[in-house]
Amino acid sequence: MRATNAYHPSLRWFTLSLLLLISVIIAACGPAATPAPPAATQVPAQPTTATAEQYTLENPKGQRPTGYTDEKTDCSKKKKDPPWTIGVANYSLGNSWRVQMFAELQFAAKQDSRIKDLIITNADGNLAKEISDIEDLLNKGVDAILILPLTPDGIAPKVEQAYNSGIVTVVYNDRVNTTKFDSIVWVDEYKFGWIGGKWLHDKLGGKGNIVLLDGIAGTGTSELRASGALDALGSDVKVLARQPADWSYDKGKKAMEDLIAAYPKIDGVYSQGGAMSLGAVEALLAANRPLVPVTGEGYNGFLKFWYTHLKDGFSSIGPDEPTWQSVEALNTAIACLEGKTVDKYHELPLPVITDQNVGNYVRTDCPDDVWANTKMSRAAITELYKCSGQ
16 A cells, blocks of 8 residues: 655654554554543534533533434445545644644554555645645545545535545545535534533633633634633633634744733633643743643643642643544545445544543653544554653
8 A cells, every 4th residue: 555645844754653663563443542431421412592501511512513414324336346545635734633643544544455545635724725635636536535624615615526526525523514425524523612611611610811722713623612612611701812823832832922921810721722731831830820720632741731730739621532533534434435334424432531530641651742532552652652651
């Protein structure tokens, strides 16, 4: 199997490390790097009259994609004998979570001899580039295409074009405003935001001044997480400012430094992503500000900070989106190529990291950029990230 990608040069070490791993790791999807608790209780499609007060952290409020149904997709007419060429239209590799997501995808694809080529494109956050990338993949005659939409509306016509052409079409990692696809692998991003917002609301006693660190502006994921958080925060928690920081450590830290300079009193931070959360707490310490409640995620750098500072009274919560959703999308596409029936809407679990279980997720022997919710084996993560294993 030949893998083709358009990675930035600074990210090539991931691919090189993966090639080394293949000779030492037996299974593509070994046991999780760390034990994970059961997924949070799934919420059925909620009535429009529901209020946030009817939900708890144990029963969080969710929001299904537009057009959601329980229907299945019969792929018998799309069955195709291998070898297969799989195309992947990705909108960004701008943070370490996305890098690990694609590391997992490449690692899994290497294990399947039926996959002749895995062609990965990277639009670097440019909608026109992603549209062009999809057109190029279709022109190359891929047997299946995995699409990660930069924006729900902007990519929808190209998703429809791929689907209507008879190519197996799987969407994942964000929503898209069309139902013309074979399957969508999704995480409830509104629920992700609601969990963090509800926790922060309760920590502050329902009132206070906070700042928000958003993800990549305009993406469905960022908008849904922010929407869920704001709904759960309630009207008595005042949002002083919102700042997009692309789910990046560097941008998160810089944004927090600017917010600290602008506001003398900040009672809490809602951060959409763990790398931004680490930047936020480091900025607070550098400015001699108190460690106020900051929401997080399964980013190892933040988990190490969190775990170390529990004794100091620091507290957080981390809904933990899986980096292995790329592998789930690949497996769904393969099942469709085999002519099987697949879920039209395939929701992935969203485990939650808390003060009580953070020790089960943190890898104190690994560098910051490891993400906890992985299906790569502990040995694979140790090798990929050069962890000490101690």
